[in-house]
Amino acid sequence: MVQITFVEPSGSSTELNVPEGWSLMQAAVTNGVDGIVAECGGSCVCATCHVYVDPERLAEVLPPSEDEIELLDGVKAERRPNSRLSCQIKATPELAGLTITIPECQT
Numbered sequence: 862m863v864q865i866t867f868v869e870p871s872g873s874s875t876e877l878n879v880p881e882g883w884s885l886m887q888a889a890v891t892n893g894v895d896g897i898v899a900e901c902g903g904s905c906v907c908a909t910c911h912v913y914v915d916p917e918r919l920a921e922v923l924p925p926s927e928d929e930i931e932l933l934d935g936v937k938a939e940r941r942p943n944s945r946l947s948c949q950i951k952a953t954p955e956l957a958g959l960t961i962t963i964p965e966c967q968t
């Protein structure tokens with residue numbers, strides 16, 4: 862299990878123990894974390910699972926694919942240097958303790 866903290870749009874945080882190999886989107890949706898829509902179910906075509914990765918730890922997350930970079934151009938909330946699609950980030954032991962912030966809107 863990999864401990865990840867999700868900061869919801871309301872400002873409240875939820876700490877989850879995510880099974881290794883699960884995407885952060887999958888963990889958030891399965892556990893009722895607010896603010897991730899995930900319309901495409903993780904197929905990297907909708908961009909409604911946009912999150913901000915803790916900037917201090919951004920380098921520890923595997924870099925985005927070309928497809929993800931393209932989709933990030935179309936996110937509804939402000940795109941930042943630490944913007945990522947949470948369906949494309951897999952829980953690995955290296956990410957233990959990571960904080961993910963969910964933007965106010967996805968669509």
Ligand code: FES
Binds near residue numbers: 902903906907909949
């Ligand atoms: S769930 Fe659709 S792009 Fe992530």
